[in-house]
Amino acid sequence: MQSPTGVGFLLSQMGVFVSDGFAERVAALGLTPPQVGVLRLISQTPGLSQQALADRLGILPSRMVGLVDDLEARGLVERSRNPQDRRLYALHPTERGWETLASVSVIAVEFEREVCAPLSEREAGVLTDLLRRLADGHELPVGVHLGYRHLTEGDAG
């Protein structure tokens, strides 16, 4: 921990607070944050294979198996074989998957409101802008959470 009053410490502290809060809220839907991330990406580009998915999220293929297993077991995602290359799956959200994503979206909007509650609307806007410029400046991938990636390829920091 750096000086417990600096930007670094506050970012790290708030990051854990937000991550925990979000995890707690989507747990009400029976989901974990990594599952939500996978489900969302499948909805954005339906038909993707597991490894393509794993690649984009920085998750190991072996780990993706279990995540998709769970989503399939909950009836949120469908595995269909790609007839052109029967090694690949083509992943699609089910109707229930789309509904669940809508619920996640509602939760996210509400949670966003709670997180920003101590600030005025204008201040929240300023904060968003500053954070986005930080993320851009450090070349963080847009919309991909670092917490998903594996750390074996020297990509930490």
Added chain:
Amino acid sequence: MQSPTGVGFLLSQMGVFVSDGFAERVAALGLTPPQVGVLRLISQTPGLSQQALADRLGILPSRMVGLVDDLEARGLVERSRNPQDRRLYALHPTERGWETLASVSVIAVEFEREVCAPLSEREAGVLTDLLRRLADGHELPVGVHLGYRHLTEGDAG
């Protein structure tokens, strides 16, 4: 994953980025972030017992044992028995412990500079202020990192 453009997502994403970066940098001193937290608290209130320490950081006593073991093995912290109650230890930094803390401080200042590099000095000040008001508004303990605490007592979120 909330909407990958909102404050919540950005805070979580930047939080991981900063935590990883800090961990990587103090690893050069042979330390982990929890060890740094323990060492710093011992320096702030020397003579504390292990359980008092554990209490303040939200760490389990059994976990504190290993953390102090490591710090002692590296010659950064001394365990001396409290003569009034021989069940308790009194923990103090060694001279090398104080030196290491100074090095951590240098690392932290430098890292703070790197994190804020994409912003002007004035903007970094605004960001600090907004983050501090968020942390205050959500009643996050000052200077205690949530990542240390155990989650068994329903205190997540």
Added chain:
DNA sequence: TATTGTTATACTCTATAACTATA
């Protein structure tokens, strides 16, 4: 021979609970 998905295994981190020594 290379690639997708899978499984089996190991490793890290941390919580739980039982133990000792002091009080």
Added chain:
DNA sequence: TATAGTTATAGAGTATAACAATA
């Protein structure tokens, strides 16, 4: 009997490496 510290065990989460099916 209660408390500080310790140890031993177990559980969650994730990485590594070997494997089967398909190309």
